[in-house]
Amino acid sequence: MNIKHTITLLAIAVGTNFTASAQKTYTSGTAIYNMNIQGMDAEGKIVFNNDSSALNVQQGPAQVKILSNNKGTFGAILVDVPIASIKKAAILTPDELEQAEEGAPKFTFTPTTETKQINGFNCKKVIAKDAKNNTSTDIWVTNDITAPNNLLTKYFTAAGGFPVQFVSTQMGGQPATMTLKSINDEKPAPGTFAIPAGFERVSLADLNALGGGRR
Numbered sequence: 001m002n003i004k005h006t007i008t009l010l011a012i013a014v015g016t017n018f019t020a021s022a023q024k025t026y027t028s029g030t031a032i033y034n035m036n037i038q039g040m041d042a043e044g045k046i047v048f049n050n051d052s053s054a055l056n057v058q059q060g061p062a063q064v065k066i067l068s069n070n071k072g073t074f075g076a077i078l079v080d081v082p083i084a085s086i087k088k089a090a091i092l093t094p095d096e097l098e099q100a101e102e103g104a105p106k107f108t109f110t111p112t113t114e115t116k117q118i119n120g121f122n123c124k125k126v127i128a129k130d131a132k133n134n135t136s137t138d139i140w141v142t143n144d145i146t147a148p149n150n151l152l153t154k155y156f157t158a159a160g161g162f163p164v165q166f167v168s169t170q171m172g173g174q175p176a177t178m179t180l181k182s183i184n185d186e187k188p189a190p191g192t193f194a195i196p197a198g199f200e201r202v203s204l205a206d207l208n209a210l211g212g213g214r215r
Helices: 003-022 094-102 204-209
Strands: 029-037 040-048 052-059 062-069 075-081 086-091 107-118 121-130 135-142 162-168 176-184
Touching (some): 075 094, 075 204
Antiparallel strands (some): 040 052, 052 062, 062 075, 075 086, 107 121, 162 176
């Protein structure tokens, strides 16, 4: 085998490996997001599988967890404040789930030719227009990976790729710029999508009155 032939084979092998890793498919795992809310940064961790997702975020002394299934038939918000001995959970009623869906954006997507790399993901810009209020926002999606929808990305399923950077209003209605930092395929631990023992069940209104609940 001559040197030229060897280099050619190596190039093919490297290209093949790159393609394989760039098209990784996740059926479950953990996605880490940087969440910028009104100029303040926080880290959000979403554990997901094909059916459900759980968003965990620290807000001051409170650990907030939002549970959701991909069908939109279940939602719960848990607030744990250890220094105040508070453990409360609100399961959204069918009416509250319906109201949340009615308030959700209805996007149409227009792809552009603009590209950039974000945290190692090759991304392209897509313009998302919300027909409800006639506003537009830029989102960046990647085809490097595929993964199930989660409670942050579920409104962008028709965007042409997995959302890497976008604006969400899931955290209490405050616009937040979400940027995907990393994703792995670690299987969710048992009980990830359930309400643990020791949490007091309260209404969503009561939870929001604490100042810790978010929707």
